[in-house]
Amino acid sequence: MAVASKRIPVPDLVPVKRALLSVSDKTGLVAFAAALASRGVALISTGGTRAALAEAGLEVTDISDVTGFPEIMDGRVKTLHPNVHGGLLAIRDDAEHRAAMETHGIEGIDLVCVNLYPFEETVAGGADYATGIENIDIGGPAMTRAAAKNHAYVTMVSDPADYDAVIAALEENDGQVPLSLRKQLAQKAFARTAAYDAAVSNWFAGEIGESAPAHRAIGGTLAEVMRYGENPHQQAAFYKTGEHRFGVATARQIQGKALSYNNINDTDAAFELVSEFDPVRTRAVAIIKHANPCGVAEGETLKAAYEKALACDPVSAFGGIVALNAPLDAEAAEEIVKIFTEVIIAPDASQEAIDIVARKKNLRLLLTGGLADPRAPGLAVKTVAGGLLVQGRDSGVVDDLDLKVVTKRAPSAQELADLKFAFRVAKHVKSNAIVYVKDGTTVGVGAGQMSRVDSARIAARKAEDAAEAAGAATPLTRGSVVASDAFFPFADGLMAAVEAGATAVIQPGGSMRDDEVIKAADEAGLAMVFTGMRHFRH
Structure with a gap:
């Protein structure tokens, strides 16, 4: 049953006299708290946050002095108390709420600075089940939601990146925060x-093996607002999910223009x-256009692999x-910069290679820190009208499959x-x-057609x-092999593959x-093997 509003007008400017700070990420904490204290704001805090503020010489009240109750159960219970949540949720201009505050000795809390236990980082680091459970924050989200709900009177700060904006607002408005900022922060x-x-x-869900939970939530943190999406009339932004998988989301952009929506997708x-190619075994290069490969090759060096990949379709490779x-080296960098390229992405790069790429100021260079694990599980999500399609990542790897020769002729070692x-x-x-493919190089790629023969x-x-x-x-498909x-x-x-010259x-x-x-x-006279695994990619 919905709760009806009392239609009490929301004030524009609200003074901050009392603040509760309880953070896991202490980046910028002391400076923010000091700026609040300098304006006469009384500080309340918990555990490690209180200790950090006290060590910095700031006067701070322990949460136990507000609740009249000590932190218990290894800190699991410390802020879940009426003296805290009453101070957060009270509608200050409601006579009944004010009376309840006076009756129960509850003081208002005007600003809350909370960021949550590092759950995402903890489980991404491979924490065991018990550690994961212990890093689920309860009091933090409860305070965050309470303060955000009552943004009519409370300023809720959940991100250290917003500290400066809050202090600036207090300075500009004589210790008060405007409603517009309170709404944004909420x-x-x-x-x-x-x-x-x-x-x-x-x-x-993953821990208990539930592949289709009754409710599926997808969340992310804004990484970049883009000029537009696939087309100029579409708005777009890039969000990171927190999954620890090497790739675009983990990459450091060394140089070049901001990445576009299409750049990130491609x-x-x-x-x-x-990342399907083990760098211990071989050097490999893939050239992509519109999310499809136009050339992929292995070689003894990155330069050799690049040259072979480029030869597959030099027209499409442009842009x-x-x-x-493997880490970009100078030899490969010199070759790559010879034609217009939008992005180079690699696990790392030598300084000499970085300097070579720097000659092309608009060329983006991304260094990921490692390769993506093709066998790792994960989620793939697509939107449809009114819903989400969620499936497991395609983590099938051909090296793990039991290949079955189904023809009279078996493939040669090179063909295999x-x-x-x-x-x-x-x-x-x-x-x-x-x-x-021929000799570890794509020599023809057909993608996205309505029929396989096409x-x-x-x-x-x-x-x-x-x-x-x-x-x-003659085209290199003569004497090649073909995959479907x-x-x-x-x-x-x-x-059609036989006509092109494929032998296996x-x-x-x-x-x-x-x-x-x-x-x-x-x-x-072909050799043919069955994999038993399909790789549709729509």
Whole structure:
């Protein structure tokens, strides 16, 4: 049942005379508290926060002196008390509320500065179940929500980044905070507790093996407001979820223009793809355009891998994203900057490479700190009208699969290596996906077509264009292998690959016409293996 409002007018300016500070992140705390104290604001605090303020020489009242009750149960219970929440929730201009405050000796609290236990960081660091539970904050969110709800009279500060704005408002308004700022801070506080609860509930679901909980919350922290989204008429922003996965969200941008919505989407696709390649085994480079690879290659060096990847489709690579599975070195950097590139993303870079990239002032260089683990579980979320589609991340890795040879001819060792390479790439190509590979290099990529046979033909045509650009007599699909992200429903797609010159095929299998497709492969002298795993990517 909804509670009716008493329609009491909300004041514009509200003085801050008494503040409660209880923070986990103590960044800027002492300076903020000192600025409040200098304006005559009485400080109340808890535990470690109180100790930090007292050590700085500030006069601070312990929360136990307000509640008349000591902190108990290892600090689990300290602020959950009427003297605290009454002081936060009281409507100061309501006669009944004022009477209740006087009757029970409750003093108003005009400002609350709370940030929460570092739950997200704790579980991202691999904490065990008991540690995760202990880092679920209870009193902090309760105070945050109470103060934010009563923003008509209380200033709720949940982010150290807002300390300066609050102090500036107090200075400009003779110790008072305007309603406009109180509203902004309240919205931010509710968003913070929502994201926090989302992190807790999703972690909890994972811990108990619940893949489809009755309620699913997705939360994030604003990382960047963008000029626009996919198109100029769309608003956009980038939020970080707190998942500890190396990639765009963890990257340091060394130089270049701000990333756009499309840059982030494409760069994520590029880095997820290149992370499939173990840097201990090989150097790999992926070049991405519109979230699809236009060239992927392995090599003994990053430079060699880049040159091979570029040769796959040099036209599409112009203005693309380049991802590397090892630290960018000077030799590779010199090659990459020869053509217009939007973003380079790598685990790290040498100073010499950074200096080379710096010659192109608009080229973004992102260093992630590591590679994404292709086997790690996680959530993938898409919006639909009125809802969310949530699934587990595609963490299937071809090296872990039991490959089954289904044709009379088995692939050679080189064909098998290329087949695995091709299937790694196909996992990251929009469906329907066809990928031709030869000698550890993509030589044709067909993406996002309505029919698989069209993808096979488009990929072959791209290979012909690349051969012409390189002055080669025949396209590199001659003698290549081919990967399909899903089964061939008919033999026509397979025969298109044969026409392109493929000698071996890797596909999931599982079609009602598998026997027909296998027969066609045998008649063409192909080697074909089934993976048993599909990699649709819509």
